[in-house]
Amino acid sequence: AQSVTQLDSHVSVSEGTPVLLRCNYSSSYSPSLFWYVQHPNKGLQLLLKYTSAATLVKGINGFEAEFKKSETSFHLTKPSAHMSDAAEYFCVVSFNFGNEKLTFGTGTRLTIIP
């Protein structure tokens, strides 16, 4: 079975400081991993995805994530937080081999302190 754990339900950082949102996964097969962002009352926007290519994945808005198989982690980082980054972030796992079902983490709410 596949699962994903977001270790922090809420993260607060000051504007201009680094962001780290943690995610660990469990998958019996080679996983595809995604980070999505959701702004209030909005749908989800894909930030980045890992699909067995480069382990360091660069996404939109300056975000990146590193796939570490030994640690079963896929943490999301950004060097410098911006006020517009305040949102809910979901780490998502999917099997490869055509399994289209996504399993969502419980989300991390990112608050940016001015």
Added chain:
Amino acid sequence: GAVVSQHPSWVICKSGTSVKIECRSLDFQATTMFWYRQFPKQSLMLMATSNEGSKATYEQGVEKDKFLINHASLTLSTLTVTSAHPEDSSFYICSARDAGTSGGASTGELFFGEGSRLTVL
């Protein structure tokens, strides 16, 4: 990029009535669409997988007679909440997998709609 449109974005209805939510892929064909439910401050839970021209596949615990899904065309899937009750109040989100445009290649990417908030009084 590709756009998935949901309508309505907000709906309030009386208990016992039925509500239909539409999910459209605006510039690509989607043979597969997914319906999710999101409770306040919680994650998304997959309700069902909708396949064009065939019956939807429901996740365990989701009542298929309560949540009717129709995927009659390559660009439209609908979710009907029948005989809605206050406990059905939720944020419903659809996603669609890009199967390509007519004569074009498929990217296989998954795109999400902006969600539909249902409030049942």
